[in-house]
Amino acid sequence: xxxxxxxxxxxxxxxxxxxxxxxxxxxxxxxxxxxxxxxxxxxxxxxxxxxxxxxxxxxxxxxxxxxxxxxxxxxxxxxxxxxxxxxxxxxxxxxxxxxxxxxxxxxxxxxxxxxxxxxxxxxxxxxxxxxxxxxxxxxxxxxxxxxxxxxxxxxxxxxxxxxxxxxxxxxxxxxxxxxxxxxxxxxxxxxxxxxxxxxxxxxxxxxxxxxxxxxxxxxxxxxxxxxxxxxxxxxxxxxxxxxxxxxxxxxxxxxxxxxxxxxxxxxxxxxxxxxxxxxxxxxxxxxxxxxx
Numbered sequence: 001x002x003x004x005x006x007x008x009x010x011x012x013x014x015x016x017x018x019x020x021x022x023x024x025x026x027x028x029x030x031x032x033x034x035x036x037x038x039x040x041x042x043x044x045x046x047x048x049x050x051x052x053x054x055x056x057x058x059x060x061x062x063x064x065x066x067x068x069x070x071x072x073x074x075x076x077x078x079x080x081x082x083x084x085x086x087x088x089x090x091x092x093x094x095x096x097x098x099x100x101x102x103x104x105x106x107x108x109x110x111x112x113x114x115x116x117x118x119x120x121x122x123x124x125x126x127x128x129x130x131x132x133x134x135x136x137x138x139x140x141x142x143x144x145x146x147x148x149x150x151x152x153x154x155x156x157x158x159x160x161x162x163x164x165x166x167x168x169x170x171x172x173x174x175x176x177x178x179x180x181x182x183x184x185x186x187x188x189x190x191x192x193x194x195x196x197x198x199x200x201x202x203x204x205x206x207x208x209x210x211x212x213x214x215x216x217x218x219x220x221x222x223x224x225x226x227x228x229x230x231x232x233x234x235x236x237x238x239x240x241x242x243x244x245x246x247x248x249x250x251x252x253x254x255x256x257x258x259x260x261x262x263x264x265x266x267x268x269x270x271x272x273x274x275x276x277x278x279x280x281x282x283x284x285x286x287x288x289x290x291x292x
Contacts, residue, residue, distance in 0.1 A: 003228045007217075007252050007272035011043055011050050014269035018253035019198065020061030020102060021271070022283035023243030030243050030251050031070070031283070032271060033059045035101075040072065040081070043271065045244060055087070060100040060113055064285040071130070071286040073100035073113035078130045091136035093128050101125075102147045102198055102239065107155035108132070109287030110178060112139070114146020127160070129178060132288050139180050140171075148199035148209065148239065153281075159186060159207050161196045168196055168209060168220070187224045198239020198253070202280040208250065210237045215265075217252060232272050234265040242280025250276040 015034040022031045030043040038057050043050045060073040068083040076094035079087050094100060094115040103113025109132045117124035125143035130136045140146075145163040152158070155178070160169050170186040173179070186207070189196050194214025199207055206227075207220045215235040219228035236255040243249050256262065256269030263269070 002226060003277075005228065005230045005274050005276070007230055007232045007250070007274040009233075009267045009270050010045070010251065010273040011041075011271035012267065013041070013050060013271070014256045015039070015041075015253070016257045016269065017238065017255045018269055018271060019238050019255075020059075021198075021239055021241035021243075021251045021253050022061070022063055022104070023241055023247075023251075024064050025282040026064060028245065030241070030271070031062045031064075032251075032253055033062060034269075035060060035099075038074075040070075045249070045273075055081075058099045061103040063103070063105050063111060063283050066109070066285045066287040071111050073103045073111075076100065076115070078111065078113070078136060090134060091130060093136045093138075094126070098124065101145065102149060104149050104151065105284035105286055106151045106158070106173075106178065107153060107284065108176075108178065109285070111286045112149055112158075114140075114143060114149070116143070116145050120145065122164070125162070130286070131177075132286075134288060139178070140183070147197050150199055150201045150207070151284075152201070152205070159199060159201065161199060161209070163195050163197060163212075166191070166195065168199065168207060187220050193218075194237075197237070200240050200242055200250070200280055202242065202276065202278045203247070204278055206278070208240050208276075208280075210239050210252065212236055212238055212255075212258075217250070230274055230276075234263065234268045234270070234272070236263055236265075236268065241283070242276065243282065247279035247282065248276055250274050250280070 077092035194211025217230035
């Protein structure tokens with residue numbers, strides 16, 4: 001039997017395109033972004049404070065940096081947001097008419113993020129890996145909307161979404177350079193149930209996927225069986241991440257505007273939360289020169 005949960009509004013902010021949630025265990029804050037507005041948010045659930053920093057460029061996602069600050073997929077590449085407020089470019093990868101999108105760190109300390117064309121041109125996107133040596137290299141090409149990605153704890157595979165395929169794929173990764181050796185469908189999304197966007201893994205190995213345009217989060221078992229649905233009172237659910245003191249809170253980002261159309265839903269663009277009944281890991285940090 002499929003379990004049903006209901007998420008409630010946690011951050012009442014009308015983000016245009018809220019995305020990239022990631023829990024920072026260093027200070028107990030949720031990191032998230034408003035992609036098109038170039039805003040980097042940090043939310044403290046204990047105080048309710050949501051601080052915002054404008055970067056002046058689209059920002060696909062942010063993760064902790066082991067040396068302090070954060071690594072962000074910004075504009076057409078990767079930047080280090082240093083603790084002193086300065087921004088250090090790390091790698092430029094995407095060309096004109098492109099932007100970076102969703103991303104996450106792997107257990108080996110590398111940061112992965114994909115690109116997409118501003119006009120959503122099919123096949124123009126690439127999934128990149130920013131290695132611990134600071135070199136960014138492609139891992140998947142021919143993508144359209146590179147979206148959610150999450151890694152198994154042993155780093156041998158990742159779950160990945162290219163939204164227009166209407167699939168969640170599982171990719172096998174080869175050591176030590178983490179090249180993608182195979183890619184196969186894990187779950188095919190039926191028409192009429194939304195489009196797969198961001199995702200997260202829980203500590204039981206299940207995959208939680210934001211179904212944009214459906215106002216739902218789906219949880220799939222390792223066998224690909226849908227066993228939990230989280231309903232959200234905003235149709236444009238974009239991504240999700242585990243956080244909170246016990247790691248059991250699932251935070252869900254939403255959008256207030258998609259492709260120039262404004263959402264009629266109350267709370268659109270806000271961040272929602274629900275007790276998932278299971279814990280999930282905090283965001284991993286980018287660890288430069290981890291082998292040196």
